[in-house]
Amino acid sequence: MSPTSIGEKLLIMVVAILIFVAIVGLILWAIDRPKIPNWVVVFGFLGPVTIALAGGLLYPAVGTVVRSFQKIENVLGPDGKRILVSGKVTTKNVFGLDNYSRIFSEEGFQRVLLNTVAWVVLVPLLATSFGLAYAVLVDRTRFEKAAKALVFLPMAISMVGASIIWKFVYDFRQAGTTQTGLANQILTWLGLDPIQFLQADPWNTFFLIIVMVWIQAGFAMTVLSAAIKAVPDDIIEAAQLDGATGMKLFTKVTVPSIRPSVVVVLTTIAMGSLKAFDVVRTMTGGNFNTSVVANEFYTQTFRQGDAGQGIGAALAVILFIIIIPVIMYNVRQMRLSEEMR
Amino acid sequence: MTAGSGVIPPRIEAVDEQPVSARKLKAQMRAQDAKTKLSSPFASGVAIVLAILWSIPTLGLFITSFRPVADLRDTGWWMWFTNFHVTLDNYQGALSSSNGGLASFFLNTFVITLPAVIIPISLALLAAYAFAWIPFKGRNILFVAVFALQIVPIQVTLIPLQTIFVNLNLQNSFWPVWISHTIFGLPLAIFLLHNFMTEIPRSIIEAARVDGAGHVKIFFVVLMPLLIPAIAAFGIFQFLWVWNDLLVALVFAPSPNLKPLTAAVAELSGTKGTQWELLSSGAFISIIVPLVVFLSLQRYFVRGLLAGGVKG
Numbered sequence: 001m002s003p004t005s006i007g008e009k010l011l012i013m014v015v016a017i018l019i020f021v022a023i024v025g026l027i028l029w030a031i032d033r034p035k036i037p038n039w040v041v042v043f044g045f046l047g048p049v050t051i052a053l054a055g056g057l058l059y060p061a062v063g064t065v066v067r068s069f070q071k072i073e074n075v076l077g078p079d080g081k082r083i084l085v086s087g088k089v090t091t092k093n094v095f096g097l098d099n100y101s102r103i104f105s106e107e108g109f110q111r112v113l114l115n116t117v118a119w120v121v122l123v124p125l126l127a128t129s130f131g132l133a134y135a136v137l138v139d140r141t142r143f144e145k146a147a148k149a150l151v152f153l154p155m156a157i158s159m160v161g162a163s164i165i166w167k168f169v170y171d172f173r174q175a176g177t178t179q180t181g182l183a184n185q186i187l188t189w190l191g192l193d194p195i196q197f198l199q200a201d202p203w204n205t206f207f208l209i210i211v212m213v214w215i216q217a218g219f220a221m222t223v224l225s226a227a228i229k230a231v232p233d234d235i236i237e238a239a240q241l242d243g244a245t246g247m248k249l250f251t252k253v254t255v256p257s258i259r260p261s262v263v264v265v266l267t268t269i270a271m272g273s274l275k276a277f278d279v280v281r282t283m284t285g286g287n288f289n290t291s292v293v294a295n296e297f298y299t300q301t302f303r304q305g306d307a308g309q310g311i312g313a314a315l316a317v318i319l320f321i322i323i324i325p326v327i328m329y330n331v332r333q334m335r336l337s338e339e340m341r
Numbered sequence: 342m343t344a345g346s347g348v349i350p351p352r353i354e355a356v357d358e359q360p361v362s363a364r365k366l367k368a369q370m371r372a373q374d375a376k377t378k379l380s381s382p383f384a385s386g387v388a389i390v391l392a393i394l395w396s397i398p399t400l401g402l403f404i405t406s407f408r409p410v411a412d413l414r415d416t417g418w419w420m421w422f423t424n425f426h427v428t429l430d431n432y433q434g435a436l437s438s439s440n441g442g443l444a445s446f447f448l449n450t451f452v453i454t455l456p457a458v459i460i461p462i463s464l465a466l467l468a469a470y471a472f473a474w475i476p477f478k479g480r481n482i483l484f485v486a487v488f489a490l491q492i493v494p495i496q497v498t499l500i501p502l503q504t505i506f507v508n509l510n511l512q513n514s515f516w517p518v519w520i521s522h523t524i525f526g527l528p529l530a531i532f533l534l535h536n537f538m539t540e541i542p543r544s545i546i547e548a549a550r551v552d553g554a555g556h557v558k559i560f561f562v563v564l565m566p567l568l569i570p571a572i573a574a575f576g577i578f579q580f581l582w583v584w585n586d587l588l589v590a591l592v593f594a595p596s597p598n599l600k601p602l603t604a605a606v607a608e609l610s611g612t613k614g615t616q617w618e619l620l621s622s623g624a625f626i627s628i629i630v631p632l633v634v635f636l637s638l639q640r641y642f643v644r645g646l647l648a649g650g651v652k653g
Contacts, residue, residue, distance in 0.1 A: 045471035056524035060501035156635035158585030
């Protein structure tokens with residue numbers, strides 16, 4: 001089952017693809033005949049997806065919610081000591097709100113929650129403002145396409161790649177020695193002392209946020225640029241006839257016309273930065289008080305053994321709960337913008 | 342320049358050869374005016390400067406990866422312009438097996454990505470077709486349910502999924518990664534493809550039906566050619582998502598035999614110590630394929646983005 005050589009891996013890849021193509025082909029072949037009852041057709045088309053989603057998303061989500069209320073405790077004997085069965089400590093699952101109360105009361109976790117709030121508020125605001133400003137600025141200029149592609153490019157780079165790119169930018173050497181990180185070199189040129197960007201609590205979270213803004217701004221720009229271009233010319237002309245120019249035209253005419261798109265961009269980036277753990281994990285590993293919920297989830301679940309699983313599940317559920325209202329708002333705005341079209 | 346100031350903008354070229362009434366000309370000029378208003382050289386300049394600033398971090402990594410070790414340890418990449426040395430040693434070092442061998446992880450990424458893009462597309466095409474063109478009871482509710490599943494964060498599903506894969510004895514193969522990427526990609530794929538499918542005029546489908554075409558014929562002959570842009574849009578999304586993913590890879594492909602580039606490079610970063618030369622070239626190796634794909638297929642990507650296909 002475990003492929004090792006290059007040939008084996010490629011072969012198993014081709015086989016996997018063929019299996020699924022064959023499944024699709026088989027389903028189509030089986031239902032493509034007259035007088036087949038409608039429900040068989042529907043089941044053929046929707047069965048695989050329904051099974052995949054119910055078994056792979058719904059069932060696990062319910063399981064995680066249940067587990068977030070569980071805590072593993074040692075079973076104590078009548079003498080008040082742990083019970084050992086063939087060298088292993090006997091444990092039991094206890095139901096309760098322990099995991100949640102720990103997350104909200106312990107100082108370390110509180111800091112994680114606070115950092116997460118900073119990410120979810122700052123990344124969308126900064127990325128969207130820059131994206132909007134840039135979309136307006138670049139609109140109908142020469143080289144528009146090339147300039148937009150450059151700003152958009154970080155979207156294609158993995159967050160791991162982006163983190164490494166910025167690790168080079170933030171690199172720190174002692175004051176007085178040659179700096180190899182661009183940020184500290186600029187500080188030195190300005191006559192300032194170099195900063196340990198990734199360790200200077202609490203500002204290090206802000207420097208990590210900048211990386212995420214750098215990644216997401218291109219997305220904001222692309223969507224908002226399309227929205228700006230979709231504003232009808234006659235609205236702009238009418239406003240201009242009424243004497244609106246420059247800033248006034250922008251705030252009173254352009255922004256209200258693209259408001260639904262702005263909201264969709266804000267919420268989408270908020271969700272993205274809520275779930276992303278790659279940047280924190282690659283740049284600081286969550287050290288120096290930079291951890292966020294998504295990163296803490298990973299650390300607790302996969303690095304702390306069984307003891308961390310309950311906390312990890314609770315953290316995942318917290319992610320889920322924060323996302324729900326954001327998405328609902330997002331969907332409503334999408335509907336509105338569709339109606340406007 | 343204010344609207345209707347009477348100065349003909351230099352860009353005006355759409356003046357017909359036939360005589361045009363003064364009023365018409367004025368209206369044309371005004372329209373042209375509004376179109377060209379913002380294209381001042383100043384705005385162009387600022388826009389280009391910002392775009393260049395935005396690219397400097399990436400450029401820095403790119404240059405670093407080609408510098409000799411001695412140079413890049415002691416001086417910043419900007420010194421490369423005065424102290425010009427180019428070498429491919431870093432790439433050799435990162436790819437060769439003596440240093441962790443990114444070449445084998447590159448293969449893993451490739452083997453993970455291709456099925457993880459094709460499988461959800463093939464399954465989602467079936468589902469989207471049913472949702473769009475086969476009437477049945479409860480269709481809307483089911484579609485909304487699928488759409489709503491987009492909100493389930495991956496984190497919530499990982500541990501139970503892992504238990505399932507272990508029970509099926511799949512944990513040492515690529516199947517867990519393929520299956521989970523497929524599952525996580527399906528809701529968006531169905532949503533996107535469904536949106537495109539419903540935009541196809543009903544009359545085309547009905548005409549085909551009248552001609553005696555069954556579901557399969559309609560699917561392949563009528564719909565598929567029209568769906569290529571939508572498939573491309575989702576395909577690029579899923580490709581970038583899978584190729585760049587770290588979380589799923591860490592959880593479901595932890596062994597060196599399965600591990601993709603992102604996880605390997607992230608590891609290089611964590612344990613790097615002083616190996617900046619390997620980190621720079623390694624990061625660039627992991628970036629280059631998505632960059633090329635993105636640049637060559639940007640059009641489809643943007644279209645998918647604007648169709649509401651935004652993976653949260």
